[in-house]
Amino acid sequence: MIKYYWQFGVLFGLLLSQSPLLSQTKLENLQQVQFLSQNECVIVQINADWNISASIDLDALGTLKNCNWFNASIDDADYGSIIAEEWKVTSVPTIIMFEYGKEIKRFEAGLSFQLDEENIIRLINKEIDKIMLRRFE
Numbered sequence: 001m002i003k004y005y006w007q008f009g010v011l012f013g014l015l016l017s018q019s020p021l022l023s024q025t026k027l028e029n030l031q032q033v034q035f036l037s038q039n040e041c042v043i044v045q046i047n048a049d050w051n052i053s054a055s056i057d058l059d060a061l062g063t064l065k066n067c068n069w070f071n072a073s074i075d076d077a078d079y080g081s082i083i084a085e086e087w088k089v090t091s092v093p094t095i096i097m098f099e100y101g102k103e104i105k106r107f108e109a110g111l112s113f114q115l116d117e118e119n120i121i122r123l124i125n126k127e128i129d130k131i132m133l134r135r136f137e
Helices: 002-017 030-038 049-054 080-086 117-134
Strands: 041-047 068-073 094-099 102-108
Touching (some): 068 080, 102 117
16 A cells, blocks of 8 residues: 555656656745755745735746746644744745755845845856756866
8 A cells, every 4th residue: 555655746747747747936835935946956945925016026036947936834734833943934025946855055134024136146046057057066
């Protein structure tokens, strides 16, 4: 029975990797959050519903062939409190970059609950370049 569930999980993961979920910009459920750790490069912007106007426009990054990005809310009933605790989110918005499930960079708002969008996008692109260079090391 356990073997069946394991095989189902692998199959589900493979199907999900080919699904449009990877191109979404909003995390939809906890399973999608857990799936992120299997991707090479993932950017997650965590915010709260009351502070959505302070979100960085991740569309400014354009279409990233080498990195998936998502928006997540700590107010989401399915996963909000879990990611806030698991990823130790203490301020919103917070942008976290992951490489194969390991956090490699974090950008957090200060007391103003704002991030410097131009600077953050520049730093994210610089970090993505580093990830791509590591492929050849």
